[in-house]
Amino acid sequence: MENQTNLLEQRRHKLAELKRLGYDPYPHKFDYTHTIGQIRTELEAFNHDELQEKKVTVRVCGRIMSLRPQGKAGFMDISDGEHRIQVYVRKDTVGPENFELFQLFDLGDIIGAEGPVFRTRTNELTVAVTKVHHLSKNLLPLPEKWHGLTDVETRFRQRYVDLIVNPDVRSVFVKRSKIIREIRNFLDDRGYLEVETPVLQTIAGGALARPFRTHHNALDIELYLRIALELYLKRLIVGGISRVYELSRIFRNEGVSTHHNPEFTMLEFYQAYSDYRDLMDLSQELITSLAEKITGSRQVKFQEHILNFDSWQRFSMKEAIFRFWPDSAPKPNEEDFLSVKKLRTLAASIHAHYELTDGPGKLLATLFETVAEDHLIQPTIIYDYPAEVSPLSKRKADDPTTVERFELYIAGMEIANAYSELNDPAEQKARFEEQLNARGRGDEEAHDMDADYVRALSYGMPPTAGEGIGIDRLTMVLTDSISIRDVILFPLLRPEQVE
RNA sequence: GGGCCGUUAGCUCAAUUGGCAGAGCAACUGACUCUUAAUCAGUAGGUUGAAGGUUCGAUUCCUUCACGGCUCACCA
Numbered sequence: 040m041e042n043q044t045n046l047l048e049q050r051r052h053k054l055a056e057l058k059r060l061g062y063d064p065y066p067h068k069f070d071y072t073h074t075i076g077q078i079r080t081e082l083e084a085f086n087h088d089e090l091q092e093k094k095v096t097v098r099v100c101g102r103i104m105s106l107r108p109q110g111k112a113g114f115m116d117i118s119d120g121e122h123r124i125q126v127y128v129r130k131d132t133v134g135p136e137n138f139e140l141f142q143l144f145d146l147g148d149i150i151g152a153e154g155p156v157f158r159t160r161t162n163e164l165t166v167a168v169t170k171v172h173h174l175s176k177n178l179l180p181l182p183e184k185w186h187g188l189t190d191v192e193t194r195f196r197q198r199y200v201d202l203i204v205n206p207d208v209r210s211v212f213v214k215r216s217k218i219i220r221e222i223r224n225f226l227d228d229r230g231y232l233e234v235e236t237p238v239l240q241t242i243a244g245g246a247l248a249r250p251f252r253t254h255h256n257a258l259d260i261e262l263y264l265r266i267a268l269e270l271y272l273k274r275l276i277v278g279g280i281s282r283v284y285e286l287s288r289i290f291r292n293e294g295v296s297t298h299h300n301p302e303f304t305m306l307e308f309y310q311a312y313s314d315y316r317d318l319m320d321l322s323q324e325l326i327t328s329l330a331e332k333i334t335g336s337r338q339v340k341f342q343e344h345i346l347n348f349d350s351w352q353r354f355s356m357k358e359a360i361f362r363f364w365p366d367s368a369p370k371p372n373e374e375d376f377l378s379v380k381k382l383r384t385l386a387a388s389i390h391a392h393y394e395l396t397d398g399p400g401k402l403l404a405t406l407f408e409t410v411a412e413d414h415l416i417q418p419t420i421i422y423d424y425p426a427e428v429s430p431l432s433k434r435k436a437d438d439p440t441t442v443e444r445f446e447l448y449i450a451g452m453e454i455a456n457a458y459s460e461l462n463d464p465a466e467q468k469a470r471f472e473e474q475l476n477a478r479g480r481g482d483e484e485a486h487d488m489d490a491d492y493v494r495a496l497s498y499g500m501p502p503t504a505g506e507g508i509g510i511d512r513l514t515m516v517l518t519d520s521i522s523i524r525d526v527i528l529f530p531l532l533r534p535e536q537v538e
Numbered sequence: 539g540g541g542c543c544g545u546u547a548g549c550u551c552a553a554u555u556g557g558c559a560g561a562g563c564a565a566c567u568g569a570c571u572c573u574u575a576a577u578c579a580g581u582a583g584g585u586u587g588a589a590g591g592u593u594c595g596a597u598u599c600c601u602u603c604a605c606g607g608c609u610c611a612c613c614a
Contacts, residue, residue: 294611
């Protein structure tokens with residue numbers, strides 16, 4: 040701390056020195072003629088002699104990332120966050136007064152520089168400075184230049200520092216932005232309307248999860264932060280917006296892990312007159328085209344794997360259980376899936392955790408998650424889920440225990456969840472009542488009754504298919520990120536003590 | 539919430555069996571007008587995450603706490 044205090048004092052002293060010499064320590068603007076990136080794209084192709092001939096003079100600005108003074112001259116690398124360029128300051132070129140200003144510069148300061156662009160003896164594209172400007176002071180030192188900043192806690196708490204010194208971090212978030220833009224383009228091109236629905240809700244529905252609670256003072260009512268977008272979007276399908284989507288933040292009051300952040304970004308889209316089979320094809324098209332647009336290839340590196348988006352697999356949930364069942368446990372039969380007792384035995388045989396209140400559908404889903412999920416590295420669609428764990432999905436015509444639902448797995452993670460929407464208000468009401476019973480048995484994540492949603496369905500909702508895609512996890516897949524915190528700029532952490 | 543691991547200078551890391559807390563970079567002073575991990579000479583910088591305990595002596599052993607990582611549970 041002493042050291043940092045000393046350094047702060049030193050830097051504040053330099054700031055005072057700037058003032059004493061008549062400079063505004065925090066000037067209001069700097070008119071630049073080129074960004075560093077523009078200089079790179081426009082002039083990178085030219086050699087020393089060509090640059091001498093062209094005499095391109097620029098005004099650029101950025102943060103000093105490297106400072107190499109050399110007596111009566113000096114070099115700096117300045118960065119605009121994305122690109123870097125070297126600038127060369129000579130006392131006999133800028134004059135004694137401006138050189139005095141240069142000598143007050145510190146690593147991390149924001150500066151402006153003007154002058155012609157040339158190439159040094161070592162062929163480095165460089166601004167031969169005729170005048171430097173001080174634009175803002177760095178009072179706290181930047182992390183070391185070649186190990187950079189690796190302490191993850193500091194990286195997440197002070198993401199601004201992470202972004203300054205770790206260029207790869209920026210590129211993840213540039214890709215994230217591009218993913219979101221491409222998704223919007225994809226859906227807009229297909230006639231979907233983007234809408235915004237309430238974040239504050241009196242019933243947090245559309246998913247099985249625990250919500251955050253809050254309170255509205257003027258109305259004196261308890262409210263929840265939404266856990267899904269689903270029920271409002273389907274109300275809009277009833278209202279005749281037959282292709283609709285929302286891409287926004289949702290909130291779940293659950294644990295934090297490498298795959299979970301309490302607030303995360305969800306895309307949900309709904310398409311009338313379609314069923315889940317249509318969305319399988321659409322998802323495959325969307326995700327494959329995103330992979331290609333973001334990474335430049337349909338073969339995408341993820342950790343030690345190459346994800347091949349040219350070769351998608353599709354299994355029913357039961358097929359996946361058989362296929363990935365471990366050799367160490369006795370193989371199940373199709374009939375075993377009908378008996379709670381047999382299902383519990385199977386779960387125990389693979390050390391899966393279950394509750395005594397779990398019905399056959401929940402147990403089946405548990406078996407699937409335990410044996411199959413880790414194996415689903417390549418893009419895989421798992422379809423036909425138990426009705427018991429899918430209170431908003433439509434049953435299969437030939438099997439009332441199963442619903443028309445699928446999930447998309449990539450890199451062992453659940454990326455998307457989609458189904459043919461239940462649009463029979465009487466059955467929806469009955470499903471909500473089943474959920475209320477589960478809630479009565481202590482299941483805090485069971486769905487609450489949403490009477491207005493049932494009323495909306497009673498006006499008639501066309502056959503509809505809907506899907507949710509987790510944007511954070513999709514971004515992980517397409518940026519080779521192992522933790523969700525690497526794709527969220529400010530992931531939730533416990534508060535620190537800042538003086 | 540449980541288990542395991544971690545926290546030493548601004549950053550990245552050392553420190554033998556419990557025996558004087560160190561290095562590189564950053565910083566400061568000086569030299570240096572084509573350097574780019576600039577170089578050379580010198581200087582300074584520490585409540586070892588916090589609080590207790592054991593001990594002649596604790597970065598090191600013990601307890602509690604804080605924060606983080608991994609993992610399990612929960613979930614997407």
